[in-house]
Amino acid sequence: MKTISAILRAKPGAEATLRAALLDVAAHVADNEPDTVGFFVSQDAGDPARFTTYERFVDQAAMDRHNGSAAVARFFAIAQPILDGEVVLVTADEISER
Secondary structure, three states: OEEEEEEEEEOOOOHHHHHHHHHHHHHHHHHHOOOEEEEEEEEOOOOOOEEEEEEEEOOHHHHHHHHOOHHHHHHHHHHHHHEOOOOEEEEEEOOOOO
């Protein structure tokens, strides 16, 4: 299983916009990406400007399709100007699951 973990921070006042953009990607994934087996979005309870995603793909091809999708492109078009700093991104091979 291929995974991506990402930590994103919204600029002050842009939290709702970033949240909505992330949830739009999640909805797209649920409706259109059967090989994306998990797409989780979290908003930090103590710091609502910080969001985390955890994404699980059956293989590299599924991850590439997701990353190349129009939904991801739309997300970054919205997010780029409202991000506070760089996105922390970790791409990995899952070695354990519950």
